[in-house]
Amino acid sequence: MTLMPTQPEIPNASDRQFAVAERECAVISNDAVNAEYRMLVLSAPPVFTAAQPGQFFHLLCPRGGGEAPFFRRPMSVYRVDPDKGEVAFLYKVTGAGTESMAALRPGDGFNILGPLGIGFDLPDGIRHVLLLARGVGLATLAPLAQVVAARPDVRATAIFSARKPEFLMSVDYMAAHGVDVVGVTDSEGTSAVDRVESLMRDLLAGGNGVPPVDAIYTCGSNRLMRLAQKLAAERGIFGQVAMEQQMACGLGMCFCCVRDFNVGGDIVHRRVCCEGPVFDLQEAVSW
Numbered sequence: 001m002t003l004m005p006t007q008p009e010i011p012n013a014s015d016r017q018f019a020v021a022e023r024e025c026a027v028i029s030n031d032a033v034n035a036e037y038r039m040l041v042l043s044a045p046p047v048f049t050a051a052q053p054g055q056f057f058h059l060l061c062p063r064g065g066g067e068a069p070f071f072r073r074p075m076s077v078y079r080v081d082p083d084k085g086e087v088a089f090l091y092k093v094t095g096a097g098t099e100s101m102a103a104l105r106p107g108d109g110f111n112i113l114g115p116l117g118i119g120f121d122l123p124d125g126i127r128h129v130l131l132l133a134r135g136v137g138l139a140t141l142a143p144l145a146q147v148v149a150a151r152p153d154v155r156a157t158a159i160f161s162a163r164k165p166e167f168l169m170s171v172d173y174m175a176a177h178g179v180d181v182v183g184v185t186d187s188e189g190t191s192a193v194d195r196v197e198s199l200m201r202d203l204l205a206g207g208n209g210v211p212p213v214d215a216i217y218t219c220g221s222n223r224l225m226r227l228a229q230k231l232a233a234e235r236g237i238f239g240q241v242a243m244e245q246q247m248a249c250g251l252g253m254c255f256c257c258v259r260d261f262n263v264g265g266d267i268v269h270r271r272v273c274c275e276g277p278v279f280d281l282q283e284a285v286s287w
């Protein structure tokens with residue numbers, strides 16, 4: 001394995017031109033979904049509702065009880081509704097930034113920048129996609145349901161993993177878009193990797209009129225990503241992973257979000273904010 005210098009080019013940048021804007025948006029709602037997660041819905045202009053699944057926004061979290069977070073916080077777009085002019089984020093309160101987001105009330109202003117990064121691809125010819133997510137990774141994969149629903153030729157199954165059943169979010173939302181959802185949880189003893197592997201092998205085999213899974217999308221778990229890499233490599237099928245990394249600028253300038261990728265045996269460095277956050281499944285290096 002050789003070390004390669006950071007690659008300055010954004011892959012396929014020429015055919016991925018997106019408008020980006022910074023705006024103060026009005027909060028429509030900001031409600032608890034369960035004990036850990038909340039959903040923030042903002043009024044948004046068309047430049048924001050054009051966000052693609054897998055892209056993210058950089059959020060200027062307001063001053064909470066203490067100091068205001070200095071850097072913006074990255075958040076995947078969870079849902080867009082161009083007709084209503086809304087974008088939504090599903091988030092977990094983990095620290096100062098998300099705590100201050102949780103205090104936003106309807107009518108408050110919230111400054112967001114985006115849409116940023118490169119989202120998911122759904123290549124022509126794919127017949128059955130598998131969405132494999134854990135924890136907050138559900139928020140990143142959920143908008144793929146809207147894309148799949150618009151493609152009647154594509155079937156979708158989701159395996160969502162969480163600590164407890166109450167943290168399995170988006171199940172109704174996915175089902176409403178025609179996605180078959182299988183929930184696995186730690187508390188029920190159903191989320192072990194070998195059990196998920198068995199579920200995935202059944203889906204990869206297809207049968208009874210169901211086409212075999214021929215594309216895998218994953219987010220939110222190192223061990224599930226490694227499992228997806230193994231099974232997608234065995235079958236030679238398409239796959240993508242949405243990676244997380246702490247960010248500062250979110251725009252490709254500061255290089256604080258660089259991760260290693262394995263490209264044909266060479267380790268290359270890529271910025272998650274602008275060369276991702278969605279990457280080729282087989283090139284991702286586990287963390």
Ligand SMILES: Cc1cc2nc3c(=O)[nH]c(=O)nc-3n(C[C@H](O)[C@H](O)[C@H](O)COP(=O)(O)OP(=O)(O)OC[C@H]3O[C@@H](n4cnc5c(N)ncnc54)[C@H](O)[C@@H]3O)c2cc1C
Nearest residue numbers: 073074075076090091092094095096097098139244245246
């Ligand atoms: C592209 C992208 C999309 C994301 N989408 C979502 C989403 O849809 N919903 C959601 O809830 N969260 C999402 N995150 C994670 C979110 O950005 C962090 O939870 C948030 O920045 C935490 O900010 P904070 O000020 O509340 O906590 P902080 O005080 O900054 O951090 C709290 C703890 O979380 C860790 N942490 C912070 N950011 C990250 C990160 N990016 N990766 C791993 N650990 C981190 C810190 O090390 C610390 O231990 C996403 C991150 C990225 C990079």
Ligand code: FES
Nearest residue numbers: 250252254255273
């Ligand atoms: S966050 Fe600055 S380059 Fe990615």
